[in-house]
Amino acid sequence: MKQLFDKASDESRWQAVETRDIRADGQFVFAVKTTGICCRPSCRARHPLRENVLFFDNVTAAIEAGFRPCKRCQPEKPPLAQQRIERITRACRILEASDRPVVLAELAAQVAMSPFHFHRLFKQVTGLTPHAWQKALRAQRLREQLAQGETVTQALFDAGYQSGSAYYQQADGILGMTAKQYRQGGKRAVIQFVVGCCQLGEFLVAQSERGICAILLGSHAQELIDRLGALFPHSSLMAGDQLFTRQVVQVVSVLEHPGQHLALPLDIQGTAFQQQVWQALRDIPAGQTASYRDIAGRIGKPQAVRAVAGACAANKLAVIIPCHRVVRHDGALSGYRWGIERKRQLLEIEARQQEE
Numbered sequence: 001m002k003q004l005f006d007k008a009s010d011e012s013r014w015q016a017v018e019t020r021d022i023r024a025d026g027q028f029v030f031a032v033k034t035t036g037i038c039c040r041p042s043c044r045a046r047h048p049l050r051e052n053v054l055f056f057d058n059v060t061a062a063i064e065a066g067f068r069p070c071k072r073c074q075p076e077k078p079p080l081a082q083q084r085i086e087r088i089t090r091a092c093r094i095l096e097a098s099d100r101p102v103v104l105a106e107l108a109a110q111v112a113m114s115p116f117h118f119h120r121l122f123k124q125v126t127g128l129t130p131h132a133w134q135k136a137l138r139a140q141r142l143r144e145q146l147a148q149g150e151t152v153t154q155a156l157f158d159a160g161y162q163s164g165s166a167y168y169q170q171a172d173g174i175l176g177m178t179a180k181q182y183r184q185g186g187k188r189a190v191i192q193f194v195v196g197c198c199q200l201g202e203f204l205v206a207q208s209e210r211g212i213c214a215i216l217l218g219s220h221a222q223e224l225i226d227r228l229g230a231l232f233p234h235s236s237l238m239a240g241d242q243l244f245t246r247q248v249v250q251v252v253s254v255l256e257h258p259g260q261h262l263a264l265p266l267d268i269q270g271t272a273f274q275q276q277v278w279q280a281l282r283d284i285p286a287g288q289t290a291s292y293r294d295i296a297g298r299i300g301k302p303q304a305v306r307a308v309a310g311a312c313a314a315n316k317l318a319v320i321i322p323c324h325r326v327v328r329h330d331g332a333l334s335g336y337r338w339g340i341e342r343k344r345q346l347l348e349i350e351a352r353q354q355e356e
Contacts, residue, residue, distance in 0.1 A: 018047065030056075031056060036068060043072060059075045091111050136276075201219055207244055213269070213316065247264055287354035
């Protein structure tokens with residue numbers, strides 16, 4: 001964790017104790033000479049007098065100095081934020097190992113939390129509700145089974161769907177086509193598209209029968225059409241009809257004014273992990289940025305920084321899923337699927353909009 005509190009400055013540490021700053025947990029502990037107890041900075045116990053407080057870099061050093069850990073804040077354990085992430089990570093592993101849907105109350109009980117707090121924390125950490133996360137996981141399993149040539153019926157069961165048309169319709173919607181079409185490589189799926197020009201340059205907007213499935217940016221219309229064909233190699237591409245062309249006007253408005261809401265259905269296809277990353281990106285407010293490391297932390301996978309970058313690169317919906325708001329940990333602009341200058345332009349547009 002980045003050092004936020006100067007070791008040489010006990011006053012900055014004391015300020016963190018006074019404000020119960022949770023960011024300081026894990027960076028140092030404070031000990032009270034009159035009680036012989038050491039605590040984490042965010043401890044909710046009554047504050048001691050400043051002259052009775054000593055600071056240690058870690059709980060081990062405090063214990064060696066003769067202090068015992070507080071039973072309330074338990075500084076010998078990982079920081080509360082880390083404990084919460086570990087619980088959600090454990091819940092995700094439980095879901096991955098289950099061959100059936102797990103109801104909220106059952107899942108919360110397995111990680112020793114109330115359903116209400118578990119639901120809120122799960123969405124905060126992963127970007128998805130437990131129900132949506134399970135739905136994305138089943139969709140990922142279904143894609144894998146169908147891609148391996150498994151029969152549709154067996155693939156549905158192996159993916160965790162219980163029999164019934166309702167589950168089949170859920171799978172159909174997530175795949176963007178029928179399960180049979182997906183098993184056959186997406187054959188007969190029709191995608192219509194429109195190409196045009198806006199202040200970001202050439203664009204292409206494509207729509208499947210489920211919704212907007214691609215928004216591509218570039219310099220040449222034919223290049224964008226070729227790219228669309230590579231993304232959907234087994235689909236039939238056709239020029240958009242008049243209705244779709246009118247709808248594209250809404251998309252162009254969002255491209256030129258990022259941060260606006262697009263009132264059109266989206267066909268977002270991706271793995272469970274990609275869906276988590278993309279949802280986290282959509283939670284970044286216009287005019288603000290986050291690092292790849294920040295996003296990895298928000299979805300509960302702090303070590304998956306490279307995988308987060310890969311998910312950003314796999315995004316097919318430019319601006320709508322705002323991967324342009326992700327920067328390096330030092331704030332510098334990094335790679336962008338649609339070009340680094342276009343990324344800079346988008347961020348500048350958003351900055352101006354925030355000033356207006």
